[in-house]
Amino acid sequence: MTNLLEIKALCVNVDGQDILHDLDLTIPNGEVHTLLGPNGSGKTTLMMTIIGYPEYRVTNGQILFDGKDITTLDITERARLGIGISQQRPPTISGVKLKQVLDFIIANARQPVPDINELARAYKIEPFLDRDINAGLSGGEIKSSELFQLLIARPRFVMMDEPDSGVDLEAINIVGQMMNEIFARHHTIRTKERRTGLIITHTGNILDYIHADKAHLILDGYIGYTGNPHILLDQIREHGYGECARCELWRCR
Amino acid sequence: MENSTDLRQAADIDLNQFTTVPDTHRGVLVSPDQLEPGDAEVMAGVGVHVENEDRSGTYILQDFNPLCVPVQTKGLELLPIAVALKKYDWLRKKYCFKAVNADLDKYTLQCASAADPQGYFVHVKKGVKVPFPVQACLYIAQSGIAQTIHNIVILEEDSELQLITGCASRTGVGSAAHLGISEHFIGPKARFTNTMIHSWNPDVEVRSRSGTIVDAGGTFISNYISLRPSKSIQTNPRTWLNGEGASLKYLTIILGFGGSTIDTGGDVYLNGKNSSAELAHRAVCTGGRIYQRGLLTGNTPGCRAHIDCAGMVLDAGEDGFIEAVPGLKALHPDARMSHEASIGRIAPEQVAYLQSRGMSEREAISLLIRGFLDLDIEGLSPELDARIAEIADLAGHGEGI
Ligand SMILES: Nc1ncnc2c1ncn2[C@@H]1O[C@H](COP(=O)(O)OP(=O)(O)OP(=O)(O)O)[C@@H](O)[C@H]1O
Ligand SMILES: [Mg+2]
Numbered sequence: 001m002t003n004l005l006e007i008k009a010l011c012v013n014v015d016g017q018d019i020l021h022d023l024d025l026t027i028p029n030g031e032v033h034t035l036l037g038p039n040g041s042g043k044t045t046l047m048m049t050i051i052g053y054p055e056y057r058v059t060n061g062q063i064l065f066d067g068k069d070i071t072t073l074d075i076t077e078r079a080r081l082g083i084g085i086s087q088q089r090p091p092t093i094s095g096v097k098l099k100q101v102l103d104f105i106i107a108n109a110r111q112p113v114p115d116i117n118e119l120a121r122a123y124k125i126e127p128f129l130d131r132d133i134n135a136g137l138s139g140g141e142i143k144s145s146e147l148f149q150l151l152i153a154r155p156r157f158v159m160m161d162e163p164d165s166g167v168d169l170e171a172i173n174i175v176g177q178m179m180n181e182i183f184a185r186h187h188t189i190r191t192k193e194r195r196t197g198l199i200i201t202h203t204g205n206i207l208d209y210i211h212a213d214k215a216h217l218i219l220d221g222y223i224g225y226t227g228n229p230h231i232l233l234d235q236i237r238e239h240g241y242g243e244c245a246r247c248e249l250w251r252c253r
Numbered sequence: 254m255e256n257s258t259d260l261r262q263a264a265d266i267d268l269n270q271f272t273t274v275p276d277t278h279r280g281v282l283v284s285p286d287q288l289e290p291g292d293a294e295v296m297a298g299v300g301v302h303v304e305n306e307d308r309s310g311t312y313i314l315q316d317f318n319p320l321c322v323p324v325q326t327k328g329l330e331l332l333p334i335a336v337a338l339k340k341y342d343w344l345r346k347k348y349c350f351k352a353v354n355a356d357l358d359k360y361t362l363q364c365a366s367a368a369d370p371q372g373y374f375v376h377v378k379k380g381v382k383v384p385f386p387v388q389a390c391l392y393i394a395q396s397g398i399a400q401t402i403h404n405i406v407i408l409e410e411d412s413e414l415q416l417i418t419g420c421a422s423r424t425g426v427g428s429a430a431h432l433g434i435s436e437h438f439i440g441p442k443a444r445f446t447n448t449m450i451h452s453w454n455p456d457v458e459v460r461s462r463s464g465t466i467v468d469a470g471g472t473f474i475s476n477y478i479s480l481r482p483s484k485s486i487q488t489n490p491r492t493w494l495n496g497e498g499a500s501l502k503y504l505t506i507i508l509g510f511g512g513s514t515i516d517t518g519g520d521v522y523l524n525g526k527n528s529s530a531e532l533a534h535r536a537v538c539t540g541g542r543i544y545q546r547g548l549l550t551g552n553t554p555g556c557r558a559h560i561d562c563a564g565m566v567l568d569a570g571e572d573g574f575i576e577a578v579p580g581l582k583a584l585h586p587d588a589r590m591s592h593e594a595s596i597g598r599i600a601p602e603q604v605a606y607l608q609s610r611g612m613s614e615r616e617a618i619s620l621l622i623r624g625f626l627d628l629d630i631e632g633l634s635p636e637l638d639a640r641i642a643e644i645a646d647l648a649g650h651g652e653g654i
Binding site: 051053054074075076079080084085087090091093094095096100101104105108132133149153 | 624626
């Protein structure tokens with residue numbers, strides 16, 4: 001199986017501060033991984049660097065997507081290669097409606113797009129279509145709006161940053177459904193159509209709703225453990241992130 | 254004495270340098286078919302489509318030559334002002350210079366003293382709802398002239414009219430001036446929508462003065478869009494909401510340009526009980542000086558007024574800026590009036606967000622500018638789309654789509 005994403009020895013500096021150090025990460029085609037780590041460990045930084053936000057400066061290392069070095073491409077180019085994100089805290093954009101962005105996505109879609117009104121109803125997005133992006137939306141509604149855009153865009157590689165934060169117990173079912181839809185994880189779907197991605201979470205709770213093939217643990221801007229999500233999560237739940245740095249799972253730097 | 258905004262920006266124009274007399278050697282326009290293709294294109298850019306069937310009337314003034322396409326709608330009259338003044342005695346007596354003083358300043362004096370006034374006269378009879386917009390183009394095709402314009406629009410009780418006025422100059426025209434007086438009389442419960450689009454060459458100077466008087470229950474909606482500003486534009490439309498429940502909605506959109514000075518205002522006198530006014534100024538500065546003003550004066554109980562100035566500075570260059578001065582004057586304790594003003598840049602995280610959905614930087618900035626301008630008059634002017642794309646190019650790093 002080929003690797004869709006391959007990150008080698010990545011160092012990232014934000015605003016004069018080194019945040020990611022010598023980070024390696026590989027995600028094969030068709031797999032969904034999860035990135036676990038405490039607050040401030042560099043999860044969001046990694047996602048924003050992969051999609052290409054210019055304030056996240058790569059000082060060393062490489063990001064390969066589908067075998068191609070994308071380290072110097074801009075956000076648009078990376079998005080058009082098939083990388084999509086759902087942000088932890090996306091901006092509010094007054095004057096631009098969610099519908100306008102969806103229309104753009106549809107107009108530029110390579111694959112046929114299903115009826116968005118029907119989908120919007122199914123995922124309870126309808127009331128937000130004609131609203132300015134994220135304007136006045138609750139925390140949970142923002143997540144739905146983010147995921148809905150990905151559901152329509154169907155990128156080859158999707159990163160979701162804390163997709164369940166601020167989502168209540170009822171809405172989390174819908175969020176879970178959307179995620180499974182985005183990653184094409186339903187049982188009826190053939191393996192080769194499955195999408196690839198990275199789910200970022202500090203609690204790991206969302207993993208009750210979607211299957212992750214592998215987990216990575218990030219501490220202080222460095223990925224030191226990769227393995228079975230359930231084993232890692234059990235360790236974290238039992239000992240906390242503080243212990244992880246010292247536990248036997250953590251590889252020496 | 255009524256207070257009004259003091260227009261002090263934009264230098265005095267020496268009117269002696271311009272011709273105001275028609276050059277008799279030039280041909281007279283008798284049909285829109287005679288327009289040169291380039292001219293028709295520029296006119297379309299400011300919303301005047303000479304071949305469009307969805308128009309209730311067309312008036313074109315090319316330099317000093319007026320052309321009126323006969324109107325089919327019953328109860329609507331569209332004439333060159335000179336013809337109307339000869340035809341109707343009451344026009345001079347009851348309406349001429351009743352909404353704009355002839356001696357307001359040297360520019361109005363110039364227009365008022367013209368032997369053969371240019372401009373349009375539109376009259377909508379009682380109860381008539383004009384089905385399609387009436388369009389007018391005030392067009393400068395040669396350098397060195399000063400157009401002196403006098404427009405009068407009268408809407409009788411319970412009538413409705415949409416007017417599109419496009420003002421533009423032929424590609425390549427150098428120094429020229431556009432001086433204008435526009436007087437609008439909106440009868441009881443009548444509704445007048447006036448959309449004016451300007452697109453000038455860099456050496457044209459514009460001084461236009463307009464006055465609108467609104468009767469009880471009447472509505473005045475005014476959209477002013479300056480696409481390609483000239484060397485200087487100075488306008489200060491004044492509106493008297495005299496009747497009970499008279500209302501005004503005013504949207505001004507200025508797309509600035511290096512080297513130009515634009516001073517737009519909007520003085521409103523809320524004299525009618527429960528009258529209301531809502532003014533929105535939007536400016537995008539890519540150089541040049543832009544002044545957004547407006548003074549709302551509340552004189553009666555129950556009147557409501559709001560003025561909102563918002564500016565976006567993209568790349569102001571060395572001398573560019575936006576100055577927003579929304580003004581309120583409450584002369585009655587029950588007047589409810591408010592204002593807000595903000596000036597900002599395009600937020601990079603918003604551009605980045607839209608890029609992460611696959612938009613180019615230029616597409617993202619265009620969308621943000623459109624959103625900022627609050628444009629729901631999309632499709633009115635292809636030139637507007639082109640200008641926004643141009644501005645987006647200037648603002649971004651110039652990468653194509
Ligand atoms: N613009 C910035 N300037 C300075 N420091 C920053 C900036 N952005 C992020 N950081 C720092 O980088 C570190 C990693 O931040 P990041 O947002 O990637 O953490 P995270 O793992 O996503 O945390 P959380 O679980 O709270 O979302 C933090 O210490 C943060 O303060
Ligand atoms: Mg984060």
